[in-house]
Amino acid sequence: MSLKMTFQLISPERVVFEGEVEKVTVNTTSGQITILPNHLPLVSTIEAGELLVTQQGKTYPLAIAGGFVEVRKPNTVLIMADSAEKVEEIDEQRAEEARRRAAELRQSKQVDSEDFAYLSAKIEKELTRLKLKRKYRHLPSTVPTPREMG
Numbered sequence: 001m002s003l004k005m006t007f008q009l010i011s012p013e014r015v016v017f018e019g020e021v022e023k024v025t026v027n028t029t030s031g032q033i034t035i036l037p038n039h040l041p042l043v044s045t046i047e048a049g050e051l052l053v054t055q056q057g058k059t060y061p062l063a064i065a066g067g068f069v070e071v072r073k074p075n076t077v078l079i080m081a082d083s084a085e086k087v088e089e090i091d092e093q094r095a096e097e098a099r100r101r102a103a104e105l106r107q108s109k110q111v112d113s114e115d116f117a118y119l120s121a122k123i124e125k126e127l128t129r130l131k132l133k134r135k136y137r138h139l140p141s142t143v144p145t146p147r148e149m150g
Contacts, residue, residue, distance in 0.1 A: 005037050005075040007053060009062065011084040017062065023054040024077050026069055035069075035077055042071045046079065048121075048128045061087050063132045065125040083125065090133040098126045 007024055009017040024035045027049040046069050051062045067081035102122040105115075 003037055005035070005039075005077050007077045007079075009051070009053075009064075009079045009081060009084055011081050013083075016081075016084045016086065017053060017060070019055060021053050021055045021077075022057070023052075023059075024079075025052040026064070026079065028069065035071055037075050039071050039075075039077075041073055042069075044069050046081070048124050050128070050132055051079070051081075051084070061132060061136050063087060063090060063129050065128065066121075085129075087132050087136045090129050095126050095129040095133065098122070102126065 004020040004022060005024070007017065007019060007021040008015065022037070026033060026035075027047045028044040029047055030044065033044070046064065046067050048065045049063075051064045053060045053062065063085050064079070064081040065083040067079060067084075070078045070080075072078070
C-alpha cells in the first residue's frame, strides 16, 4: 500500500500547491474530511475555509474559498478552488478592508438579491482569510515553493 498521494491545488490564477503528500483535510458541504492514501474515489463540493496538507510529516495551512475536490485512483487528489492562497500571502490589512467594504455595501438599501449573495460570499472569504492569517501569524513561511516540494 502506498503511503503518499499526488496532490494538486489549483485556483483560476495558478497552481498553488502540488506534490506528493501523506494527508489532505478539507471542509466539504457535507462536513470536514481527511483524505489518506488509498481513499475511495469521490467528488465533492468544498466550502470556504482552512485546507491542511501534510507533506513529509509537516502540515501546511492554506486558505480556500470554495470549489471542488476529486479523489481518483491511484492515490490522486485534485482540488479546484475558486480562490486559494498560502497563509503567508494574506495581507491582513487588505483582507480586513475588503471585508469592511463588502459589509458596508451589503447593508446598503440598493443591493438586490444577487448582489447580496455575492457580497455575503465575499465577506465569508475575507473572514476566512483573516481567521487563518491570525491563527498562523506566528509561523514563518508555511508552504514550500514548487522547487522545495520536489
